Amino acid sequence: MTLPTAAPTAESIDAFDVFERTCPSRTTLEHVTGRWGGLTLGALREDTLRFNELRRRVDGVSEKMLSQTLHALERDGLVIRDAHPGNPPRVEYRLTPLGAEVSARLLDLITLLEHHMPDVLAARHAYDTRPTP
Amino acid sequence: MTLPTAAPTAESIDAFDVFERTCPSRTTLEHVTGRWGGLTLGALREDTLRFNELRRRVDGVSEKMLSQTLHALERDGLVIRDAHPGNPPRVEYRLTPLGAEVSARLLDLITLLEHHMPDVLAARHAYDTRPTP
DNA sequence: CAGTATCCTGCAGGATACTG
């Protein structure tokens, strides 16, 4: 487990904690824009989903990474984990209002990028084929 | 060099190229939201900057990573590299119009997060101090 | 079903030295 999930003990007040205290929004931004954070928020935009439903929607994510991602997003208050007791267990994940806003801003960014992909691809082609002096 | 900077040769048509062709906006998003991409775009929002000016503004970035980041952003058409010949060399970097738009959307996301940091910190505290059954 | 625990590896990215 690389993400702290419990109260820091004396020994765990290390570089990470200092960083998190110095610039806490930075770590949240990393959770949101990281490898799986954005895809997870995206998958939860429309539906409340269970763990294995999420696994299927977030293409390529491993159990471990999905679990870790969900913990981070839940800890930051972007996702709610709703566990219905019973057997088999039933756990549902959904966005908080803040999670929905964040995911909307992220979608704005992605939408902008998608609309301009022809420009980006043209720029890449120009870069890749320009004469190297 | 981990980022492709030249036309792919026969051997280099590997998993990366397939990925880049399958979902090209994804790689651009990674360049924008990656470790140094966002900070670099942010530093260039106001000013045109030279390489070493950028190094000083983007706190903690190494020469190698700044160089790599700028190449990726230039290739995607988000940043322009303007080299004035002479000695000593003078190279200026600035945003393209698309780079400015992208960086504005990214700033929207960061601003939202910053405004809600009290909520996030409260959520973290609740998560860290809740009783573990 | 909804996870956690372990082990392992590739590669992002830092440090250092060098160049036109």
Next chain:
DNA sequence: CAGTATCCTGCAGGATACTG
């Protein structure tokens, strides 16, 4: 000044096995 080239290491994250 504006980079590139090499070498090296920590750790993100995958694979696998196990559990309440």
